Structure formats: structure tokens, C-alpha cells
Amino acid sequence: MALPPLQAWLGAVVLGATLLLATLPAAAAGAGPAWKELTAEQQRILAPLQDDWPHIEADRRLKWIDIAKRYPTMTPQQQQRLQSRMKNWASLSREERTEVRKRYKMLQKMPPEKRAEIQRKWAEYDSLPEEEKQQLRQAHPAPARKSKPAN
């Protein structure tokens, strides 16, 4: 039986390489790991997301798994915050998450005392009656900063 010529070998190698290149990144991105493919520990940490998991895109699933890896290094308070906030976070639109990240970064650039003041003011605002908060929301957008009286 005659063996295939070298051209055929080369063609097969190149074709194989091309197919591999085309499929491997896709497999890495793919649909992402299914809920049942997560470890028991990951499922426990990400439990608030279980119902939403099938609707979460592949890249975000990988991100949550990455966050779950960081979970053991968090303080108990951080762990509690993470689990209580993750469902709400996952339900936000992509634009809203982007906006939050942007504002968070801006806040981190502020001096510590300014950040502490904003946290204190949030606590004050959060304690307002819901009606009052609703009125304030309806008054949005806030007046432009340029109209602020000069000091």
C-alpha cells in the first residue's frame, strides 16, 4: 500500500492545526461551565446565582468562578457582603455594571476622608423614608455642578 505523499501529510497537519486553532478558543469561551460542572465548594459560594447561571454568559461564568476562588481569602464580613450582593449584581445590565465599576474607580481615587464622608451620607440617605427617596429619584438629574455657589 502506497503511503500518502508528503503534501498530503503537510496538508493534514496544517488542516489539523487550523481546526484546532478554530475550536480551542471557542471551547475555552464556549458556553462556559455548567452549574453541575462546578465543584461543591464553588456551588456553595455561588449559590445565590444558581437560578440565573444558565442565563449568564460564558465569560461572566468564568469571572464568577474566579471570584469564588478569592472567596476563602475574604473576611467573614466581605464573604457575607459578596453573597448578599451577587444576585442583584448579576441581574444588572451590562451598562449598569460598567457604570458602577466606573464610579467605584472614581471613588477609590478620592482621599480616604472624602470616601468616608460619602459612606456616611449614604447611610443617612438610606435611612430616609422610601417616599422621600422616591421624590429625590424623580428630581433626577441632579442640578449641574456648575450652578453650585462658589465657595
Added chain:
Amino acid sequence: MNEQDLARRIARHLDSGTDQLPASVLYKLRAARETALERAREPALTHLGGGLLAAGADGRRLVGPLAGVALMLVLLFYWHSLQQQQGPANELAELDAEVLTDDLPVSAYLDQGFEVWLYHHSKPGSEQ
């Protein structure tokens, strides 16, 4: 007698014998010549392969290194694509973990009422 004369004499001597060659030998020689010319017209690479039987050990020796190079390229591209995918994902995971565990809840960043309230309570002497 120079070299050219000598060559001509040898050629004439050799040619004189070809007229007496049997038809079967002539046929085989012609066929071999045509085969050789046919192969000479084919691309060199085909010849190298020409079926590994024809190309012999040359073809066999090339397959391994070429396959190795191709495999290295595949692994390199795969590693590169993974790096590209994981880099931003890791950064985002780190940022999101920070946001989700921060003292300020996520709702504070999106609550438009807080924005208005904050504005009014940031003005000097305007405490409500």
C-alpha cells in the same frame, strides 16, 4: 587531440552500438526517459513526497519535524489566546470582587435619588 575531439569519438563509438539494440531494450529506455522527464516537470515538493516509497527516507525524515513545528505553533497560539481571554477576565473578577465587598453597596452607585440628595447636602450651609 583535444578534449572535445576525444568526447566526440567516444560518443560516436557509443552511438554506433545503439543501432543494434533490440527493440525491447529500446522500448524500456524510451519509457524510462519519459518517466524521468515527467518527474522532472513535477514540483520538487511532490517529488519529495511522490509517495513516501518513491521519496524514500527523505520524506519520512521531514514529516516529524514539520509536524512538531506545526504542533508548537498550535500550542503557542492557544496559549496566547488563553492569555488574552484570561487577562481581562482576571482583572474584572478582581474589580468586581472589590465592588461587591466594599463598604458602599452597589445600589449607592446607581440610586439617582442619592445623587440628588448628595448634591444638595454637599453645598456649604445647605443642610436640610
